[in-house]
Amino acid sequence: MTQRDDLEPAIARTLARKALVRDLPAYAPKAAAEIEAALLRLLAVQGHGSAKVANVSRLAGGASKEQFVFDLIEGGTSETMVLRMDPLESAVETSRLREYQVIRAMQGVVPVPPARFVDADGSLLGRPGVITGFIGGVTKPSDVTSARISGLGTDFGLAWRGRLKDEFVARLAQIHRLDWRSADLADFQAPEADPHQAARWQVNWWARVWQDDVVEPLPIIALAERWLRENLPQTTDLVVVHGDYRAGNFLFDEATARMTAILDWELVHIGDFHEDLSWVVQGIFGHPDDAGVHLASGLMPRDKFLSDYSKASGRSIDARALHFYEVLGVWKTVILSGATSLKAARNAHSHQDVLLSLLSMAAHRFAAELCDLLERGA
């Protein structure tokens, strides 16, 4: 195996799945009745043959997975649950099994919904899916109106920023503190072969995605890949990296201003904590405050976020490693928006083809940010 083929085995398997669906006909969004029948199949196999399913309805929003809320009625009790299910293709190809395992591992560590069921290969649901309990909360204050896609430049407003920012930092530090070696994360592998492997796995992961999904070539992708391969940082302090920790991916209760759930664990892996920090500070997830200072994830200035994280976690931040992961993060975002999203939309393989083709237009903003970062770090 060459250095360029060195990829986390579970990620390699997940990416290989995409090739199996590429030539299939267009995807039709699932109707409530289809979902109800699929859920009953899964429940019967998993020992809940007497359960009933009611009130299936689609959850709006989200560019990646089809999501439904429903009531599971069994033994005289009813619990509201959420199903997240893969369309044929989406903005990103990930594993529902890993999502299920990490949500279970995070119970009691940070707020997450209870993980209930998983259909890793889709043999019961029709497509791979994970089912969790339903948790109340909002992703942005209900008195804030925004036409933007959830989590992109969310403006919480001054008062809400003050209420949310400390817990946002503290929860990230708690995720990184999980003793993953003792947790049941059977479908995860750790990059422990050498100190560069954590970074190398990430570069190889997204280079492979670009190779598989490219629609319109972009020379900047090759230049960034060159820079990344020549600047791999060393990592020995391995943590669980959420992979998409930002505004829009946590719920909070408006009455208490406390987080009720951290969501969207689909990009989770074991790696370098700098990766999550670099994601939080990405330009697209924040916005400038009234004084023109950019707010990371719409919550606090970048330097404040980094220093607060350092205090909360006890970890020192390496500026070179942070810069590497910023380049990686923006490069990845160009790939996800400009290649994977567009490919899925062209293939008519998602329930959100229109949104995915809209998202692909953002790739050029990310490409400009990538130029900024490469010029700064070259």
Place this chain on the structure above:
Amino acid sequence: MTPSAADRISTMMRALAEVVLPAIDPANSLAVEQARLVLGHLAVLSGQGDEARLDALELASEQDLARQLLALPAGGPLSVAACANLSTHLAQSTDGTLAASTRRTALRRSLEALMRAASDDGSEALRAASWSLGLAHARAQADRARVWYAAAGFESEPQISIPQMLNALERASHPEELQP
């Protein structure tokens, strides 16, 4: 007599906003969301105008970058092969029987391949130039696309309008037209 694309898009938007959207069952969240997204897409399209004009300018930019890189010593076998491939596509890129977008994509693919080959065994000159020229080209390309897609809402404030950008690019491509 022939309706323009702008006229047709405008009528589609009005029908969607005034007839279709209000008729959708609000409980059908996917249908409501999709209709709004289609409306948004049409609004972006309505402001863009002639895509072929942009494609031609983009192609000229790729051709310029290709010529500059091909003027340098290639280096090892991978770079030599990538340069030969780029040279072929550069020659084909002037074939006016193919759409500018098709020629641009083929040329861009060869440029990306050369950037990769230069990383592996390019001459020092090719490595350095592919980096500096490649970054400058990427910056200019991204800036053009950001203006083109600004109405999609991912930009805080576009610096110039699409017609201003296209006119400026065309003046830069044909400086003789600036002569009195």
